[in-house]
Amino acid sequence: MKYMVEVIVTLKDGIRDPQGAAISTVLKRTGIEEKAEISAGKFFTLAISAENQDAAKEKINTICEDVLINPILENYRIGRFDQV
């Protein structure tokens, strides 16, 4: 089976996010959003093959934990998960 999966990576609580802070500052300065609290992360789409949905999820978790995130700094969650 083939699957198309979205992965969203975010910084863990307490890990400073200078990128998000910089965007927030710009939004406040320009007056677009006075109370902006932006956090920045990463977004991946993965096309993978697996025998079934459980095997696909296991594979995605391995890819995320070993390759896409640094577990000291980041969390991840799976967004769309479609069989294609």
Next chain:
Amino acid sequence: MKAGIVVFPGTNCDRDTKLACEFFGWQADYIWHDESSLHDYDVIFLPGGFSYGDYVSAGGLAKFSPAVLALKEYVKSKRGFVIGICNGFQILCEAGLLPGALSVNSGTRFVCDLTGLSVNNTKFPGKINLPIAHGEGRYVAPENMMKDINELVFVKYTDNPNGSTDDIAGLYDRSNKILGMMPHPERAVFEETGNTDGRYFFELIEAELR
């Protein structure tokens, strides 16, 4: 003394490191990252740069290179000394050979400067200066590990340029055979660079291996 300098796609401090090693009379060879044995070498350098474009995270993809897998064998067999500088430090942390991680500088900007350092070693003077050049140099580790990590600290910033926890600029592993640091000693060896404080580090490695 035989030094191996691992070169990843995107490494850019390999030549500085080789010239610095040769200044001390060491033999220094480049090792392409697909090399699978490092046992010929007394010391292995992971130099600075942007391995694999720093994609995903700094050092995050380099940790899968055959040379880094070989490095784990090298460490396990206690063959020699390993030093990761800047991107090399990031790779050592990503590969789990050193604790913690390097995150984006607290000031958002890439910092390129001469920075003051204090080194936890009696062979060094009280304060030295070395160049730094990094965007992801803020040392971070889980709070419950910090007590243990502080025992491993080798070098601290005197004027923290990137928000590193406890001013940490570089540290050893438990065995004292792996050293990672953000500052660049190899860029401060020759008189022409205006600063030769980097020589202390090469002298230290030489003393470690004698």
